[in-house]
Amino acid sequence: MLENSIDSVFTQEIHNKYLVFNTLFSRLPYDKMTKIGQLMPFLHDLSETGFEEGKEPKEIIDTFFKQYTSIKEEKEKIDLLFRFITYIERQVVLFDSVEDSAFEKMNPLNGKGTLKGTLDLAVQQDKLEEVHEKLKNFKVRIVFTAHPTQFYPSSVLRIIQDLEQLIPKNDINGIDSLLQQLGKTPFINEQKPTPLEEAQSIIFYLRHVYYQVIGEIHEKLKTYFQNGSQGFNPVLELGFWPGGDRDGNPFVTAEISKKVSIELRTSILKCYYNDFKIICRRLTFKGVMPLLTAISNRIYTNMNGLKHDLTLQELLGSLDEVRQILITRHNGIFLNLLDRFIQQVKLFGLHFASLDIRQDSSIHENVMEQINRRYGISETPYSEWSDDEKLVFLTSHELLVNEDDFEDTLTKDTFKTVRVIKEIQTLNGEKACHRYIISNSTSMFSVLEVLALFRFCGYQASEIKVDVVPLFETIEGLDNSQATMSNLYQLPFYKNHLDNRENHQTIMLGFSDGTKDGGYVKANWEIYQAKEKLTRISKKNQIEVIFFDGRGGPPARGGGKTHQFYASQGPTIANNEIQITIQGQTITSMYGSRSQAMYNFEQLLSAGIINDVFQDDKSIIDKQERNLIEELAEEGVKKYFELKEHPLFVPYLENKSPLKYYGLTNIGSRPSKRSSGKKLTLSDLRAIPFVGSWSQLKQNVPGYFGFGTALQKVIDEGRLEDLKLLYENSLYFKTLIENSMMGLTKTYFPLTYYMRKDPEYGEFWQILFDEYELTKKNMLLVSGQEKLMANEVLSKLSIDYREHIVLPLLTIQQYALQKIEETTDEQLKLSYEKMVTRSLFGNINASRNSA
Numbered sequence: 001m002l003e004n005s006i007d008s009v010f011t012q013e014i015h016n017k018y019l020v021f022n023t024l025f026s027r028l029p030y031d032k033m034t035k036i037g038q039l040m041p042f043l044h045d046l047s048e049t050g051f052e053e054g055k056e057p058k059e060i061i062d063t064f065f066k067q068y069t070s071i072k073e074e075k076e077k078i079d080l081l082f083r084f085i086t087y088i089e090r091q092v093v094l095f096d097s098v099e100d101s102a103f104e105k106m107n108p109l110n111g112k113g114t115l116k117g118t119l120d121l122a123v124q125q126d127k128l129e130e131v132h133e134k135l136k137n138f139k140v141r142i143v144f145t146a147h148p149t150q151f152y153p154s155s156v157l158r159i160i161q162d163l164e165q166l167i168p169k170n171d172i173n174g175i176d177s178l179l180q181q182l183g184k185t186p187f188i189n190e191q192k193p194t195p196l197e198e199a200q201s202i203i204f205y206l207r208h209v210y211y212q213v214i215g216e217i218h219e220k221l222k223t224y225f226q227n228g229s230q231g232f233n234p235v236l237e238l239g240f241w242p243g244g245d246r247d248g249n250p251f252v253t254a255e256i257s258k259k260v261s262i263e264l265r266t267s268i269l270k271c272y273y274n275d276f277k278i279i280c281r282r283l284t285f286k287g288v289m290p291l292l293t294a295i296s297n298r299i300y301t302n303m304n305g306l307k308h309d310l311t312l313q314e315l316l317g318s319l320d321e322v323r324q325i326l327i328t329r330h331n332g333i334f335l336n337l338l339d340r341f342i343q344q345v346k347l348f349g350l351h352f353a354s355l356d357i358r359q360d361s362s363i364h365e366n367v368m369e370q371i372n373r374r375y376g377i378s379e380t381p382y383s384e385w386s387d388d389e390k391l392v393f394l395t396s397h398e399l400l401v402n403e404d405d406f407e408d409t410l411t412k413d414t415f416k417t418v419r420v421i422k423e424i425q426t427l428n429g430e431k432a433c434h435r436y437i438i439s440n441s442t443s444m445f446s447v448l449e450v451l452a453l454f455r456f457c458g459y460q461a462s463e464i465k466v467d468v469v470p471l472f473e474t475i476e477g478l479d480n481s482q483a484t485m486s487n488l489y490q491l492p493f494y495k496n497h498l499d500n501r502e503n504h505q506t507i508m509l510g511f512s513d514g515t516k517d518g519g520y521v522k523a524n525w526e527i528y529q530a531k532e533k534l535t536r537i538s539k540k541n542q543i544e545v546i547f548f549d550g551r552g553g554p555p556a557r558g559g560g561k562t563h564q565f566y567a568s569q570g571p572t573i574a575n576n577e578i579q580i581t582i583q584g585q586t587i588t589s590m591y592g593s594r595s596q597a598m599y600n601f602e603q604l605l606s607a608g609i610i611n612d613v614f615q616d617d618k619s620i621i622d623k624q625e626r627n628l629i630e631e632l633a634e635e636g637v638k639k640y641f642e643l644k645e646h647p648l649f650v651p652y653l654e655n656k657s658p659l660k661y662y663g664l665t666n667i668g669s670r671p672s673k674r675s676s677g678k679k680l681t682l683s684d685l686r687a688i689p690f691v692g693s694w695s696q697l698k699q700n701v702p703g704y705f706g707f708g709t710a711l712q713k714v715i716d717e718g719r720l721e722d723l724k725l726l727y728e729n730s731l732y733f734k735t736l737i738e739n740s741m742m743g744l745t746k747t748y749f750p751l752t753y754y755m756r757k758d759p760e761y762g763e764f765w766q767i768l769f770d771e772y773e774l775t776k777k778n779m780l781l782v783s784g785q786e787k788l789m790a791n792e793v794l795s796k797l798s799i800d801y802r803e804h805i806v807l808p809l810l811t812i813q814q815y816a817l818q819k820i821e822e823t824t825d826e827q828l829k830l831s832y833e834k835m836v837t838r839s840l841f842g843n844i845n846a847s848r849n850s851a
Helices: 003-026 036-052 057-068 074-101 115-124 128-136 154-169 172-184 195-224 254-282 289-303 312-329 335-348 361-374 387-396 409-428 444-456 475-490 492-500 511-518 520-540 562-567 584-591 594-613 623-644 649-656 659-664 687-696 707-716 720-729 731-745 749-757 762-783 793-822 826-847
Strands: 139-145 236-240 354-360 435-439 467-472 504-510 544-550 577-583
Touching: 003 074, 003 172, 003 793, 036 057, 036 074, 036 749, 036 793, 057 749, 057 793, 074 154, 074 172, 074 793, 074 826, 115 128, 115 195, 115 594, 128 594, 139 195, 139 594, 154 172, 154 195, 195 236, 195 254, 195 335, 195 584, 195 594, 236 335, 254 289, 254 335, 254 354, 254 409, 289 312, 312 335, 354 361, 354 409, 361 409, 361 435, 361 444, 387 444, 409 444, 435 444, 435 504, 444 467, 444 475, 444 492, 467 475, 475 492, 475 504, 475 520, 504 520, 511 520, 511 687, 520 544, 520 623, 520 707, 520 731, 562 594, 562 731, 577 584, 577 594, 584 594, 623 707, 623 720, 623 731, 623 762, 649 659, 649 687, 649 762, 659 687, 659 826, 687 826, 707 720, 707 762, 720 731, 720 762, 731 762, 731 793, 749 762, 749 793, 793 826
Parallel strands: 139 236, 139 577, 236 354, 354 435, 435 467, 467 504, 504 544, 544 577
Antiparallel strands: none
16 A cells, blocks of 8 residues: 555544544533533643643643633642543544454455465465475464553443444444443443453453454465365464463462463353354254264353363364264265364364463572472572582472472462462363463573472473473573573483473563663564574574563564564574464454454464565675674663663652552552562563553653664764665664654653753753654664654554544643642642543553553
8 A cells, every 4th residue: 555545544444433433422421521522622732732832731731721711629620630531531442443443444454464465475486385384383372461551441342342343334323322331431440350350351352353263364274375285283372371470470379270271161162162053053964963962062061160071082073973974974064164163173172272370480499498498408598509409409309299388378379380280281181281481580490490390299200291481581581591491401301301392492582571671672682692592502402492472562572563573583593483472452452353363363474484485685684784783782782771770760760650650550460560679679660560651751761762872873983874774684673673663653752841850850851852862863864764654654643643632641641740749738649649540541542552
């Protein structure tokens, strides 16, 4: 699509419809909402002109009250501002619905990066057979996480889905009714969700979106690339963290993991039961009906928890029996219908999505110390043991622990979790829970401690049907990753474990904490290099390595145009599977409807295929280019470290951003920082509130800081042409720049111009602003673009529109932060604090990938 045609389609399908429905929306008779729709444009205009003139939020809001209302009392002003917040939240929902309903018109489902687009490419280049071969050993695993960035309660999500159905039909009456419902539906949870409730909210998408979409994608693959081939190889799998991710979440226990696994089993059986009704209506043949009734009854009793006796092997065996009778006695009538159902069963088993267990390495170290003390292994604390002492203990010491011997709740639950994995696998199959991920892995002992836990809980080596997955996320962890894995691969004890796991090793790499630790350029480049080194060392040891990327929504956490990153990884990085985390807003904004899920799943699948089969020179980074990227990474991290070590870095976030209010939003079950200590430290601060707070300030520091300075150094040395060539010839570097541009596009420093005058933080604010200006200038220079995201017209239009909608909300939030600083009345201060918390919702939802 040309830029003009994208503009016109956007205007017709999104802009015009939003204006029409927003007019309807503004006239609805909500409680206390009279005239809000009429007042909103005035607040918006005052904000826009006021910020550009350098006015303070307080001045803008005061002017609004003087010019457009007769309100004098503080409490009445507060009440009106809360009504504005409520109204803007709903405007964001309306825009979401309008935009999502136009998804297929804006993103053709047969265009570039789709399976149909890849088929056309394969036909053009005569590479159909190569794609077929690639698909025999390739997978994409999408892992849904419980990270709390989804602010919409399930009731609102359902309204959005219903609106998306009615908007394309221009059903004014139906839309009118839903908007009235939206106006009266609460947007906030009264209390934090439990981990089980978090799991249930994501299972909703598994049941109502992914079950059908993933089946349809496999049908496409069979038609396009595997026509006539024998066997079925699932290439798209689902992973699941809610109820399994206990890193820093005291509410996730062994009992919760078991409950979530049952919930997943129940949900997939419900899908099967509904599908199977259609089969029973068609296969009304002699000798078939009794078998179908027996299968239906088994699914029903297990679905309702009356029995837990159905296994995947039994179900597939019974279905195959029906299949044989259909072929031999009934000429294979409706065989395609039955085969499609059998394919679904092979795709999702009785587990639906694989539940990952995740815990921080420090917890395992503490458990080992508890074992040391309780069973008198050594008088020396475990942390002070030599490497040899640890190695002997973890790989050969005979011990059977009883959790009742321990008082510490977390220690007891760690043992229970290891034991519950076997229970889950027995009930739902091995795939139901077969990975144990270790956050902040620092050495080979991080992995060996987990295997020791299994041994100490009574598992024989052959019974450990679990992949132990180290997660390297800090710059130090990434640097040590090659030595860590090399040591493990050389260890006979670990080689034996890998033999039992078909010599596959999954390694997780964390973008979120990597960026927080080392800045945008350094973290991305360290991960790229770590993948190269780990690919080499794994190949040398005849191990098939699989990389699992822990990415958040925004570029600062490894998000952005994710499929471009995978397409840009050259032959030096293992490409057996693409594994990626999807969370919070990104679940709803990129995978929330059938068309979105279809499009984005296909983009990832195609990226993996294109990377291997249609590789071009732009995915290969030569030595000269590598040296230049390395130079940029080192200069960038130097600048970022200067900022991180600035004494005002953490205080600025704590006192000038909404950081401390993230924990009050009741959106996620886990705390917003890892430690319970009173003093806030950067290491304790989770990546989501860290990145999200910069986003709320419209400063997006983690997505660009240091990049501008690094580019400037090279430009000052007269090497601008080298940078331009790098952008032109390296898909990796181009993606790095363009994803950072997204962060810059969502940055709006006029919102906080008033901080320049702040006696304590003014100088620090100026450092951030100067780097933003430098980065923007240099990125445009290097890319040859006249404006940010010139190559991403549709994304730019969407971002601009959303930023326009929430501008008054940002004004209100900054106003409230200012009032908190100056107000001595505790009751009023409490109201302003609630105002900041409430304003988080609309801002984050509008950004769609801000945390």
